[in-house]
Amino acid sequence: MKPARPARFVSFALLLLATGCDDMSKQHKENPYASADSAPAEPVPGTVEYHDAPHPVPRLTMGLLQRGRDEYHAFCAPCHAETGNGDGMVVQRGFPAPLPLMAAGGQTGGPMHLHDVITSGQGIMYGFAQRIGSDDRWAIVAYLYALGRSQHATRADMTPEQLARAP
Template sequence: MKRLRLVLLALMLFACEQEMAEQPRYDPYEAAPGWPDDQSARLPVPGTVARSDRLEPEPTTLPVPLTRTLLETGRKQFDIFCAPCHGKVGAGDGMVVQRGFPAPPTLHEERLRQVPLRHFYDVMTDGFGVMYSYASRVTPPERWAIAAYIRALQLSQHGEFDELTPTQRKRLEAQP
């Protein structure tokens, strides 16, 4: 009985064919007579959603409360991912620029001080110019934290002395 099972199993294994692997198919961009325009590559069906598409709407403003913890997270992530090109204060003079890489724009120019916070989030997500996308390296909450930190950097470099409280003025004047 045991031999009969082994013989049947062996016959079944030898009977298997590679029909699916050897079936007719088209290579990418190969001509396909009989299809519209004789093209094998077809457009997706209308309404098709890509796997990478986000189904939830993206917020246009900071989606979480602005806290010290958020800014600290933003600073840490900025130092890791942004400072090599943009520099510690966002002046566009990072270490890779000092080594010959093209300089990014300073984050303190008037044009970038006026853009909405979402602009920085989108640039980190999609890339811009020479800067490639950081979507695979920086999570969406971290991107928002970096964007908030960038805005804090911009405010720190363009604050007016008259806007300080008397306590802040005293502390600033006391520093060497």
């Protein structure tokens, strides 16, 4: 090997050492929470305090289910797909695929688990607490049950009118 190369590499490394190792954590900056006095005790005027306190579960109505369908299509279907199969557009573009939501003939883990996952996220899925209100999160849970049931419906689930029209 020619000696010029290592020499050039060493001088480059020295240059990096001299210029590139500025520790930014040591530079001067304001820390707004440095003293307890400066932490805001009251909400800033013009803003609303955010609490995610336990919230009553809304009544199950057709309107709630329809709201849940719309919210699911807007917020969840991009990844989970309208069917819940987990092959939504974002996944088709490379995001890791979630497991099918309806795997066990309906829902994974029960309504509280579903509400928790929507609220706080799970694994690489982010939570929706800031984007979807508690009632709407319950609406999505209700819709997931309806979606699961629709995919595992039997003749016993059908009304006499539906049965009359069925093949």
